[in-house]
Amino acid sequence: MSHSSLQETLDVLQTRGFRLTKARRVILEALIQAGGHLSADDLAAQVHENNANIGRMTVYRTLELLGQLGVVRPIYQGTGAAHYVFLHEGHHHHLVCTNCHQVIEFDDCTLDTVAEMVCGRFSFQLQGHLLELYGLCTSCQA
Template structure:
């Protein structure tokens, strides 16, 4: 973690940038969060220990991380986009439309079939996103319970 932040900082400096405390605070909170955060959520979190940080800096830092490949922009159709760390390997999402829970999953078989499909169309894939919307176990149980009793 400390190591990661140092590495990113070094990369930024190599590209002609300079260190900054605000950005460091944003990055640390972001990677510590672990899940999918909106700019607004992350701003509030950072402000707990760094009240002076502006929304703009959070926007800029996340865009920067995305450009550098350390973060991904994701969109669950809520109106505001979310960012997730890109340190783990690729995964897709189950999004509960009732409670908002997001479950990550990996499925190499689906990926393989996707490769087949793209090949069939002479398409060279660079990225993909798969989101499945529905009810998580808890919400499904609740609605089933209501229906049956």
């Protein structure tokens, strides 16, 4: 999975004409290694451990670029800093338990048809989607 995330992202960068600088690669690899779900500050700290020359602003700017390219999306939960997640081929899905705050990832998705229909209606150019379903996990239903 991590390899395909990297390859997928490299392809997107290349197709859109962005150079893969060393800093961008290091940041991307750190984010992939963590599996996403990191705040910008956590990612910056992680990158800084082995690459003291890559500053926080570079991490912010790279995340912004990856966001514009539809590779990552920030998720805002509560009052904390946004967490960045990967969009695998434009998808990212969560089941979120409102009681214990457990987050379950799932891959199967049939939203594409609906998304295309809605986007067509608004002449909106679709890049991806982030889907969060809220409810109670099995332990919390008891």
